Amino acid sequence: MALSYKARRRWALVILLIGMPIYVVVAVSIANRVGVSDLPRFVQFVIYVALGIGWVFPLKPIFLGIGQADPDADPEDGQD
Template sequence: MALTYKARRRLSLLILLIGLPLYIVTSITVINWLERPSILLELFIYVVLGVVWALPFKFVFKGVGQA
């Protein structure tokens, strides 16, 4: 199912304004449950989680900045 440009723009805005903050809060909560690992491990986890969140939405964000 192909999304129109307008639908992709709206969906990407929804993901960035609602989904990303929820993902950030969830990630921080999980890290805090792990009893705060070493700073390098914590940095590695945040970098991995920062990349992983966007992979499922790659098709939505692709071409949104183009007119």
């Protein structure tokens, strides 16, 4: 079942305001527990970049088209 435009907008907002801070805390905590800080700086950089970009791919369908006008809206609603 595909999400409507409004549902995707709401989920995107929830993900960005609640999910992202939780993800950042969990990712950094796991990285510290594993011992990433003992690795060379370049390897640390690669790991943190991968963690920073990795969350996007599973959530990409939710964020697609969010910045566009509502495709289901009436064109006569005053939006130009």
